Amino acid sequence: MPGMTDQPRLLEGLDPEQRQAVIAPRGPVCVLAGAGTGKTRTITHRIAYLVQRGLVAPQQVLAVTFTARAAGEMRTRLRALGAAGVQAQTFHAAAFRQLRYFWPRVHETRMWQLIDNKFRLVMRAANKVGLATEKEDVRDLAGEIEWAKATLVGPEQYPAAAAAAGREVPVAPEQLSKVFAAYEQLKNQAQALDFDDLLLHIAAILEDRPEIAEEFRSRYRSFVVDEYQDVNPLQQRVLDAWLGNRDDITVVGDANQTIYSFAGASPRWLIGFPRRFPDATVVRLERDYRSTPQVVGLANQVIGAARERPAGTRLRLVGQRPDGPRPDFAEYDDETAEAEAVARRIAKLAGQGVPLSEIAVLFRVNAQSEVYEKALADAEIPYQVRGGERFFARAEVRQAMTALRTAAARGEAAEDLPAAVRAVLGEIGLTDEPPAGGAARERWESLIALVELAEELAAAVPDADLSRYVAELDARAESQHPPTVEGVTLASLHAAKGLEWDAVFLVGLVEGTLPIQHADTDAAVEEERRLLYVGVTRAREHLFLSWALARGEGGRRYRRRSRFLYNLVPDEHPAALPTKARQRELLDRVAKKPARPRCRVCGTALTSTMDIKLGRCGDCPSDVDEDLLSQLKAWRSERARQLKVPAYVVFTDATLTAIAEQRPTDERALVTISGIGASKLAKFGSDVLALIQGERRGAR
Template sequence: MTSRFENKPFGVSSGKVPRAEIAAPGGREPNRPGGDRGERDAAYFRLLEQSGIRLNPAQAAAVRCTDGPLLTLAGAGSGKTSTLVCRTGYLLDVCGVDPSGILLLTFSSKAAAEMRERIAGLPGIDAYAAGRIQARTFHSFCLWLLFSQGMQKEIFGDTRRQHIQLQQLMRELSLQDAYPPENLLALLSSYKVNLMTADDLPDKSDTDRQMKRILLRYEAWKEETGRIDFDDVLTGAHALLKQRPELLDRLRRRFTHLMIDEFQDTNLLQYEVVKMIAAPRNNLMVVGDDDQTIYSFNGARSEFILEFEKLYPRARIVTLDINYRSVPSIVGLGNEVIRHNKMRRSKTLRAANGGALLPAYMRPESADDEATAIVDHINREVAAGRRNYGDFAVLYRSSSSNRAVLEQLVIRDIPHIDYGDGRLLYEHWLVKPVLDHMRLSINRRDFDAMPSVLPTLYIARDKGMAHIRQTDEARPKKGPLVHLLTLPGLKEFQLDKIRQRLEVIRSLKGLVPAAAVTQIRQSFYDAYIQAGEHSEQTSHREMLKEMLDELETSAGRFDSIVSFLAFVDDMLLRNQQTAAVKSQAQGNRVALMTIHKSKGLEFPAVFLIGASEGTLPHASALGADSLRDTRVGLEGEASYAEALEEERRLAYVAVTRAKEQLFVSSPAVQRGKKAAVSRFLLSAFGQETAASDAAVRAEYGGRRGGAPDPGRFGKVRADRFGRSGTSSAAEAPVRTQSVPAWLCTSGSCVAWTRIMHSKDMNAAHKPCPLCGSPMRKGRKDVPV
């Protein structure tokens, strides 16, 4: 393995480095009169040119198309915002449209504000006219509509408050901590944006019925207390337009021209609102890129772009295919990554800029090696004066993948900004109980570590801690958790669970940290996370499993629980100090974010990390046809195909964020398991992946055409849990994980032993039990 950067991905020996065609210079739109608008048209483009704005022919065509439906396919970095802004000015200046008759909808307040500012800065557009244009987010527009009709309900949009309320309702229904609140809200939202309600939720299983009961109670509570959340803003506006034809008619007369930015992110509910207002004129311009549809979990649908002409047979289609952002090699790589998707509109981007820099690829041994190499490179570039910290962004598929890089940045005191929740892996609600069990193994009187342990025993925190403290005050114990055995109201099986847990905690002390995490997971924690029917496979469950795997990987670097916990505490303190000076502006700081967060942004230099099978594409996509929470209405083959294509779109979005330099890293071992280079990179160089599609799907849980397997938290871990999970070699390849081990140094001996205890890790020497030769410390791949 190597941590050097190469010009091709690991394993690619042949094949040309992809490069995009460079758009011919002088391809900008000449300022000649256009169509029947004559000199007014030409004068407008001359004014744009005088203010420094020159549009290419495709952009100008989109600007000039003002009547009827228009689909503008805007490839990455192709100047869609300039096109939208200039078209708005064209409507005002050339077509004489009333500013109040233009409705421009987008998805973020920042984008809407930028639109308004740039429109106001156009030549010939005064501030008063620009101020009358409705440039809003979907939610802002729908909220404006509701308030204009006398709605007085409170907006209940704070996520933390929503979670607290759902937890309270679950306690009232005797379902305390049964389901993560974020899961419940995501489920409810997926139904609402698809024009359904909580009443339409399934009720086939006990799990279905419990979740439906909670969410119906949540909906009733909001109604009783006069509150609505952000999804209700959309559903309320939609219902209002359906119920009030006279109101809809007024809006139709007012808004003669509609423009939708980031159309690929539109969900069914938003699209229905737009279609209602646009009819019957249908002067509707939508701007988007089906290759950047990456929010299906929020209801976004690429078919809205793919099937636009079916709804609007008169629609014109304009493709913006010149990338003004990136050098040819980055544009070319993006083209080669995305062209393998079948469900897309065919387009190949050209590059407007020159540049000889090529994307660089790395095959580190692990995520920690990856992080060290990346941060070393950033430091060298900054020290040499070639880059600033703010030039760099680190992108990754899922939030837990930033653990190693974030640790390196914190340890080395390098300025950075985490665009996630700002928390380390060790602060996550899922991880904290595991760490606290380890803390109790070292100090059984650590009262701060006890509260997170109690829910895993199905004991309420407040009630359990009050009993422990009160009882221990009268009869102190070396391990105060033992007082739970006298907690009133417990059944015998609960008492057995407490005794077993006390034994688990005692058994951890002599283990190395990675083995301790494994022991906790095997003994009870994995089963607790997916207890009973709650174990139905969902992408959320896959994310939780991924976090625990990452914790094991992190712990594997340390030889004792004491040293591991000391490291964790130091990281928590450092991160807390860093968080105290955080702001939302990047400034001169390295940016860390998921690929989803990065859409719409650009950076001089981008690191795409974790570009390996199982991470990108993600395991949740490779096993999509056995996941319960894939997109509403999709199952089996459709779910798998769509999930895999969305993963490829994520890779495309990540690649096209880079302007000058792109670095792609594919660790050979991800979370203790061997991982091949991402198929998306190999296919971009014309190389087929080694594993067959059927084998990969079997490995990650896909069952061709079959129903979900509700008892499987992760087939690859079935043996570890001590449960039946029979999977023959014919059904799936054996997966392995890397573990610390003593390896015989004799060339003729194959003996090795796994390191499980601190005393083995601390030992300097060990004779081979077979041949007596010295053994060395290393790692060994073993079946999971």
């Protein structure tokens, strides 16, 4: 049999689970592969093993993944393993190749032109319907059309489907439906295809033309799907069309790294694979070769705190590397202090021999990059922004700076610099409240960052006017455009997926940012948790997690660290201690700089006593656990009777409601609720936490 002498070499260096996946017989195989467990090594060795055993020819294997980079890496590894000829491509590249071959036979004409950017057509469709055609508006409309097509939803079904999915729609669903229909009409009139059409058309051809499906299936006999947790309904439909009634398929994925639900991705096919193929070989890869045990331990804590974990997500990583430093946690007064501290730590790591290219600063939203760009530029540390433009290169920032220069040239008075900047930016679209999401939200974040820079300058230079502010912006912009060189990577958590570095800084870990403010369902919050998990698992050795209590220097310290950190920060860390000393420190801070608390739902400053106690605006949705609230009230009545005091002396109704809404899981979280200080924490904390955990204790 060809290649038999190479088989032992293919199995060398594999751990028992990887070996099990590689030598599994042809047929359905599901590899649940945790971060850093060698999934690419495993699947490429499996393909090469099947080829070298003569079970399948290289040209009969189609391996698909989600990025051209991953597909290229797979091809390189396969060539080195003696399996050149295997087709390793993205879903869209594979569909494009197949469609070019089959289109003339089906339609008796040349294949329609592929458009690589739907922006112009969507803008024409929006204009036809009478909607705004600003860049951000069109981007959001295009994003919704992409989601609809990825989830197999047509223009007529869009309003109902968007409502059922809880989509944050940029315009009324009925209007978006009209834009969608107009876009499809314009595209068809131009005899053009977008990328989603590639998948829709090849699926339809294979479903409707049995003779073509038979020809295709005689060519490709074995399929491999990488990152299977990221498939959407359209991609699954294509995969089903490729397979037909066969089962020679290997899928690899990690449901704990599902972070693209907003684009239609779902782990349900990965999790449900053993049910669809009862005879499937299921292998779990949990040995982490990327990160130190200390990083791995923190990653397990992050994902282990998820509220619900289906069977396919219960991977527990086991670090295989030697011990390394413990993850470091730090709290700062403001974002500037946080960024400057990160720059100092980076300089220290570089001095210890860590290459700058092996260091990354990761954040939740792109607008957070500016303060780190400045801190690194000031420290003369080269950097590169991955997956997004540098702050001062963004279209909305350039537009804002033009408007601000014009206002400064007119000599407009600015007794209150931040208010003057906000007024100028209001003329180009800055609103008091942030948009729900999408490109409009990214634009708003960039503009509000400019307002915060004005607040920072006004605090440092009280008589600063618009001219002085514009000069400051110009200086920052110039300093943040050093020559492009190898340096520290700045990236969003989404852009960091699939990458790894020796040292990772996870920054800006505060409520409202991670989880993001508009994550208003349990499912959305859990996806934010998975984002943090992805961030943690990018680090090989050094991991730093930090947050700031205020945005600008001297700003109000109203922020709270992310709820995801409550059980992660070591007990001895100053930021973790709900002790009297820690509370006195916090009270001293508040006394020095009064802070207006913010709604944990919408971020608006709270003013009424009741809203402050609840931690949210009165008209924001409540997610109170009614059963828990009932138990808390019953417990309060009993304790008040024993102590011979009115019930409100134990806890007010507002405090109990806040507890039942926020459901704190430890003392550090409990003490953040208004009305619970050191004294009440000591008297009642354990009882309340027991009730939350469902372990109703008797009164003491």
